[in-house]
Amino acid sequence: MVSSPTAPIPGPAPVPAPTGGLPAAAATDEPPIRVDNLTMAFGSFVLQKNLSFSVNRGDIFVIMGGSGCGKSTLLRHLIGLKSPAEGKVYFSGESLWDAELTRQRQILQGTGVLFQRGALWSSMTLAQNVALPLQEYTKLSVSTIREVATLKLALVGLAGFEDYYPSEISGGMQKRAGLARAMALDPQILFFDEPSAGLDPISSKLLDDLILELRDSLGATIVIVTHELASIFAIGNNSVFLDAESRTMIASGDPKQLLATTTNPTVRQFLTRGGRGTPPEA
16 A cells, blocks of 8 residues: 655635536525435335434534444435435425436535545546546536546645556545545535544544545535544534434534533433543544
């Protein structure tokens, strides 16, 4: 494995937006994402019910809870991969699942997703992976697409690695390359599914720092599925807690404030590592 160079994150370069995209939230005063009375089910089995919360602009919003509570399934509802059994998912006031398929795709083009294992195409270089959504959704020239892909990789600290294949770099670098691809179309909202999974503590901390820098420099709203307490306290400023036993949300808000104020034993046990110690310092 090779190690990544360290370099300051340059400013973003705007990419011509594809047709459509997210509704104009500023004009509606609606939050970027609002979930209203959502029920998630597989056939007759209800995984979670009565989920209602908002993700505000600029949030690093954490979906948290114990294993099997439905965190990744909730993410799938938010990114258009699974439809709700009941309830609504709104993007800036527009109901995603009530929209026509073409409009759904347009709305979701204003988002980017970093999947748990990076989901890079192994037969493509890093630059080719990042270029893929640009080729699909824009009319940019080949040379411009290469320039944008190079810049996106530089944004995540991978300048100089454009022609490497995923197998030639470390797991942490693969995560950052996946993040570069998620940012290819300059999305307003980024979704991360367990971004620190499989990473050592140092790589995980570097990824947390990168997420904060990108939120601040790009002005993006970020939604993260994770059970990593260090990340939750270091970067999260809003959250929802899903409970597997009651099959609904039992807490929401800033994780640090929840730790200080919650009286729910399930939430407290989770946020204090099962009572075996204090959570890491933010």
